[in-house]
Amino acid sequence: MADLDDRRIETVKRHMALEITHDWDGVLATFDHPRYELMGPGTVFDGEAAVRSYFAMSREPFPDQANEIIAIAADGEHDTVLVEFWLTGTHLGPLKLGLRTIEPTGKAFRIRMAASFEFAPGSDRIVCERPYYDQSAVLRALGIV
Numbered sequence: 001m002a003d004l005d006d007r008r009i010e011t012v013k014r015h016m017a018l019e020i021t022h023d024w025d026g027v028l029a030t031f032d033h034p035r036y037e038l039m040g041p042g043t044v045f046d047g048e049a050a051v052r053s054y055f056a057m058s059r060e061p062f063p064d065q066a067n068e069i070i071a072i073a074a075d076g077e078h079d080t081v082l083v084e085f086w087l088t089g090t091h092l093g094p095l096k097l098g099l100r101t102i103e104p105t106g107k108a109f110r111i112r113m114a115a116s117f118e119f120a121p122g123s124d125r126i127v128c129e130r131p132y133y134d135q136s137a138v139l140r141a142l143g144i145v
Helices: 002-020 024-029 048-059 135-141
Strands: 035-038 043-046 066-075 080-090 095-097 100-102 108-119 126-132
Touching: 002 024, 002 066, 002 080, 002 108, 002 126, 024 048, 035 048, 043 048, 108 135
Parallel strands: 035 126
Antiparallel strands: 035 043, 066 080, 080 108, 095 100, 108 126
């Protein structure tokens, strides 16, 4: 099982690195089925088209969005990898908040987050990423709230 855990950790590291470079085809290739469940706002993006729309929506206001892994561990018994990381970015594009649009402030943010990655049993391909974060932390860092 340790070998599968190691492969899963490498998949998550590759997945996160590809998100930084906007290699969406590469990110999608790490999935068995593309799915994000954003645990802050409770939004779900299921399937390739929905996940690609999430990529476009989340990178428009923060085109330089990146992550820095703090800690990562696999739990083979539950087919998951857990990651703690810094999420960083600069507000360089319009940010849509409901019916309101916040024009770019040019301000940067750095917030601590966690994510779980669920894997298909016996596989090193992701079936769901679940980021856990406080959406208002980004807004506070940008001076919006």
